[in-house]
Amino acid sequence: MRILLAEDQAMVRGALAALLSLETDYQIDQACDGDQAVAQLQQQQYDLLLTDIEMPGLTGIELAQWCQQHAPATKVVVLTTFGRAGYIKRAIDLGVGGFLLKDAPSDSLIQAINQVMQGKRVIDPELAISAMGEQDPLNDKERKALRLASDGKTTAEIAQTLFIAEGTVRNYLSEAIAKLHATNRIDAARIAKQKGWL
Structure with missing residues (x-):
């Protein structure tokens, strides 16, 4: 094997x-x-x-x-x-x-x-x-953008890495922040990591 x-x-x-x-x-x-x-x-x-x-x-x-x-x-x-x-x-x-x-x-x-x-x-x-507890509210695209943001990447760098527009990155991050009831992208990443969603 x-x-x-x-x-x-x-x-x-x-x-x-x-x-x-x-x-x-x-x-x-x-x-x-x-x-x-x-x-x-x-x-x-x-x-x-x-x-x-x-x-x-x-x-x-x-x-x-x-x-x-x-x-x-x-x-x-x-x-x-x-x-x-x-x-x-x-x-x-x-x-x-x-x-x-x-x-x-x-x-x-x-x-x-x-x-x-x-x-x-x-x-x-x-x-x-x-x-069997909480459901993960993030979709795959939001998770990828948030993970890169947690690594300290700028919106432009995230856009370049994921081959998407900067506006799309901002949308994904905004959605993730809203879904996690976070104050900003760093807070959202922290919450998602804590829950095992990132």
Whole structure:
């Protein structure tokens, strides 16, 4: 079985790869961020993507979305420090096979991978219950614009990155600010991050 491990923290990535190599006979390839993961997924067929959520480039949720559209045979397990309801809800909606916290015991990770490969879904019950809470009010375009704004990008830079007009960016950000009852784009990004919607 071939696994792609996408994790931006080198020490965590190395430790997970070593653990999986020692405990299983899986072949483990590594990606240091979401963009590198997509490049590798385009060149190689993987049985499973094991991904962090918060990474430079594409997030783990965006990677799961990419797999759903371009590599549907690749199963996805999200491994994260953040058990935020918004993340879990979005992951479940995308058909992610597993959602585990990084502080879970190593044998439960391997067990979860095996169960996901058998077509089962593995989500910590408490996390699943919390995901049934609030609905994410943001659409994909608003989320992308807000995420770039939270990285300190100007309206012009966001427009250039997303290949849209500056007026459209302002509209997306205004909508996001209104939906989140925020005072400005920074406040909106903070609220969205806290809820796991960004």
